[in-house]
Amino acid sequence: MKELIIDAQNKTPREVNQAIKKSAKDYEKIIINNPNAMHYVAAGLTDPVEVVIDGSAGYFAGTMIHGARIHIKGNSGWFPADNMTDGELIIDGSAGDGVGQGIYGGTVVVTRDTGSRTGEIMKNGTIIIGGNSGFMSGLFMMGGRIIVLGDMAEDAGESIIRGVIFVKGKIESLGKNAKVEEIDHEDKKELNELLPAYGFELTPDEYEKFKKIVPQSKRPFYGTDSEDG
Amino acid sequence: MCGIAGVVFKDKKLHGVGKYMTKMLDALQHRGPDSAGFAIYGGLGLNENEYLLNIEVKETPGLLEQVKNRVNTITPIKNEEIIPSVENHIIYRCKIALNSFNELKHLIMDIDEINDVIVLNGSHSFEMIKDIGLVKEIAARYNTPDKQGTHAIGHTRFSTESIVDRYHAHPFQSYIIPDITVVHNGQITNYWKIRDPLERKGHIFETNNDTECIVHYIADKLSEGYKLEEALEQSVKDMDGPFSYIVGIPNGVGIAKDQLGLRPGVLAENDDVFAIASEEVALREVLDTHDIEQLSPGEARAYTI
Numbered sequence: 001m002k003e004l005i006i007d008a009q010n011k012t013p014r015e016v017n018q019a020i021k022k023s024a025k026d027y028e029k030i031i032i033n034n035p036n037a038m039h040y041v042a043a044g045l046t047d048p049v050e051v052v053i054d055g056s057a058g059y060f061a062g063t064m065i066h067g068a069r070i071h072i073k074g075n076s077g078w079f080p081a082d083n084m085t086d087g088e089l090i091i092d093g094s095a096g097d098g099v100g101q102g103i104y105g106g107t108v109v110v111t112r113d114t115g116s117r118t119g120e121i122m123k124n125g126t127i128i129i130g131g132n133s134g135f136m137s138g139l140f141m142m143g144g145r146i147i148v149l150g151d152m153a154e155d156a157g158e159s160i161i162r163g164v165i166f167v168k169g170k171i172e173s174l175g176k177n178a179k180v181e182e183i184d185h186e187d188k189k190e191l192n193e194l195l196p197a198y199g200f201e202l203t204p205d206e207y208e209k210f211k212k213i214v215p216q217s218k219r220p221f222y223g224t225d226s227e228d229g
Numbered sequence: 230m231c232g233i234a235g236v237v238f239k240d241k242k243l244h245g246v247g248k249y250m251t252k253m254l255d256a257l258q259h260r261g262p263d264s265a266g267f268a269i270y271g272g273l274g275l276n277e278n279e280y281l282l283n284i285e286v287k288e289t290p291g292l293l294e295q296v297k298n299r300v301n302t303i304t305p306i307k308n309e310e311i312i313p314s315v316e317n318h319i320i321y322r323c324k325i326a327l328n329s330f331n332e333l334k335h336l337i338m339d340i341d342e343i344n345d346v347i348v349l350n351g352s353h354s355f356e357m358i359k360d361i362g363l364v365k366e367i368a369a370r371y372n373t374p375d376k377q378g379t380h381a382i383g384h385t386r387f388s389t390e391s392i393v394d395r396y397h398a399h400p401f402q403s404y405i406i407p408d409i410t411v412v413h414n415g416q417i418t419n420y421w422k423i424r425d426p427l428e429r430k431g432h433i434f435e436t437n438n439d440t441e442c443i444v445h446y447i448a449d450k451l452s453e454g455y456k457l458e459e460a461l462e463q464s465v466k467d468m469d470g471p472f473s474y475i476v477g478i479p480n481g482v483g484i485a486k487d488q489l490g491l492r493p494g495v496l497a498e499n500d501d502v503f504a505i506a507s508e509e510v511a512l513r514e515v516l517d518t519h520d521i522e523q524l525s526p527g528e529a530r531a532y533t534i
Contacts, residue, residue, distance in 0.1 A: 037510035056509055075521045096523050115523040116490040135526045
């Protein structure tokens with residue numbers, strides 16, 4: 001495998017991203033050393049390259065990527081994978097607010113806890129949270145799926161329009177237009193296929209603990225009569 | 230946007246807090262280029278009745294002598310230092326003694342009556358350093374990295390609500406109780422609703438800046454017997470808007486975050502250090518840890534020594 005190491009020490013985010021983009025077509029794997037929680041790392045990367053960030057990233061890590069596979073070996077700040085259309089962003093540690101904000105596709109995985117508004121306005125794609133997910137996760141969610149292996153904080157699924165949030169732990173409270181349903185056989189099968197692929201090995205009993213948050217109505221805000229709820 | 234940071238050394242001993250806070254704020258420089266400031270606690274070593282004044286004086290012939298005369302008519306200047314700054318101003322620092330803390334605000338108001346002079350602060354247990362410009366420039370100007378202390382708070386400012394000058398640089402201080410400071414990222418949108426009852430109680434506001442409102446609010450609560458964490462928790466209920474702010478007091482620091490979680494706040498600690506900031510990048514300047522805690526919306530935390 002053709003690998004390149006970029007030392008981010010004393011470089012600006014623009015310089016690091018220029019170096020990544022310049023090399024993305026010629027290398028299969030790019031390793032970023034000394035990221036020191038830098039913002040915007042790998043922003044707008046559209047080549048199907050593997051990027052390993054050897055430490056923590058700041059805000060907007062992997063924003064607007066299409067096809068790149070990014071592995072952050074530390075924590076991430078706010079809005080990792082914001083508006084991603086395709087690809088993969090895996091965070092070994094915790095993350096701040098707005099994980100996977102507005103994604104259209106691809107997969108985001110956070111091994112530990114996240115801040116508020118995970119998956120807000122996401123349209124498609126998958127977000128997996130290994131720990132707890134914060135306040136108003138799934139805010140205005142318009143499609144895709146969020147899987148939370150821990151607990152969900154207040155107002156889960158606030159104003160959710162489409163999509164689904166699978167939760168294994170406790171739901172502190174639901175947001176407007178959100179309701180809880182039991183998962184069915186197809187849901188269990190879907191989770192069983194997805195989670196082990198990202199290192200989450202659950203027992204059959206643990207799969208039974210999942211429930212799902214879905215919208216009450218697809219058009220909840222205008223007019224006096226809701227469509228179906 | 231603004232960057233905020235706080236650090237406490239748990240052993241209560243003196244450490245290179247000035248150096249650490251300089252690094253933390255430099256890491257947050259991208260959050261605000263207008264001004265920066267530090268409140269470094271525990272290292273001044275003043276006697277019980279002594280205070281340090283930081284006075285901004287325009288470089289005008291005879292003005293500094295006028296300031297010294299004004300101070301000396303009230304209380305003798307014990308020692309003094311002149312720190313050159315930018316935009317035709319100097320910072321005149323002097324040590325004085327007062328009979329009680331209650332005399333401090335009156336002294337400051339007396340000096341403020343002189344045109345082109347403003348007292349940036351007066352303190353007993355912390356050193357205030359705040360100026361316009363970038364963190365590294367200010368740190369070099371005031372020799373900040375050499376300052377020792379037990380804990381500190383700091384700020385990089387992106388101004389949104391009031392003018393850019395030294396006085397409006399954070400930290401802001403209140404004289405309702407001794408030695409309380411605040412740095413803030415955000416806006417208090419029910420500002421007048423918070424300010425009005427404080428003014429009715431007789432508390433004096435010098436600016437229309439919402440950070441000054443926060444520091445008076447917390448000082449008022451502490452004066453009523455609230456513990457720091459209780460005052461912070463009450464502020465989250467009373468204040469509207471997007472905010473996270475850090476309070477410094479003589480024996481610790483605390484942080485509060487708005488109920489919708491619209492401004493960032495992260496925390497990390499180990500056996501030796503408690504650190505809070507806007508971003509992880511600042512925490513990494515004082516702690517080598519993988520465990521970064523995101524403060525929840527409406528959460529308040531404090532650490533006292």
